[in-house]
Amino acid sequence: MWRIGPLRLLTVVGVGYLTVVLVLAAVELDLDLGQSTAVGRSPATGVVTGVPGSPVTEGQGYDPSSAPVPPRATPVGPAEDVRVGSAKTQPAAPPPPPPAPPVTRRPTAPAAPPVVTSYEAESSANGLANTRIYTCYGCSGDKKVGNIGRDMGTLQFNGVTARTGGLATVTIAYVNGEAPRVGKISVNGEPPITLTFPGTGGWSSVGTMIVTMSLRPGPNTLKMFNPDSAAPDFDKITVSVR
Structure with missing residues (x-):
């Protein structure tokens, strides 16, 4: 075995120690270079920026406003199905x-x-030229007027009044105990109308015939006659006029 003297041993130990120191120094220098790359100065503000927790050079503090802000998570609720024209829109x-x-x-x-007014045939207010008044128990007032026609007599009702004039409903009550007889009626001297009166079954049985005629305001005249043959007997007339 080799023998190493004290001086040689001391030299070897010193060299080894120096080597370890140099290696540690190199490692530390490499770490400093890496940190200085991550830490720098902002060109716009002059503030030294870097990662929190890393060493900062030139005595500047860490600026939290320059650190990137992580995005916040927005809670998302259940999706709503809103359609155009729905109750919500x-x-x-x-x-x-x-x-x-x-x-x-x-x-x-x-x-x-x-206004309904009755006019008796036997009234003295009427024209009764060449006629005759007969007793008739079935007639109004138990009387009637005969001998009309064949140029014997003419019955004229006078004073038949209409307030405003116009159409009037005239109900003629007559008696005819024979076959139908013809009678003519002239209103206010106008051309007459011809009527055929059926038999009533006896000379005391009364029949009626309804006629519509035009009356003038105030009093009017209705003349019963027949120049050619005998007319029936007459009981009365009833005039309905407005």
Whole structure:
């Protein structure tokens, strides 16, 4: 075995120690170079920036405002299915208009009732030229007027009144105990109308015939006659006029 003297041993130990120191220094220098690369100065603000926790040079503190801000997570709720025209997108319906007030109509004045007047054939107010008044128990007032026609006599009702004029309903009460007889009626001297009166079954049995004729306002005349043949006997006339 080799023998190493004290001086040689001391030299070897010193060289080894120096080598270890140099290696540690190199490692430390390499770490410093890496950190200085991560830490730098902002060209715009002059603030030394870097990763929090790393050493900062030139006596500057760490600026938290320059650190990147991580994005915040926004909670997401359940998705809503909103369709066009749905209740969520449609505007509220306007309130219905108020009901219209009821229409008040003025009551229509009722028409004036017709005036009904009876005129007896045997009345002295009538024209009874060449006629004869007979007793008739079935007639109004138990009397009637005969001998009309064949140029024997003419019966004229006078004073048949209409308030405003116009059409009037005239009911003629007559008696005819034979076959139908013909009578003519002239109103206010106008051309006459011809009527055929059926038999009534006896000379005391009364029948009626209804005729519509035009009357003028005020008093009117109705003449019963027949120049060609005998007319029936007459009881009365009833005039309905407005």
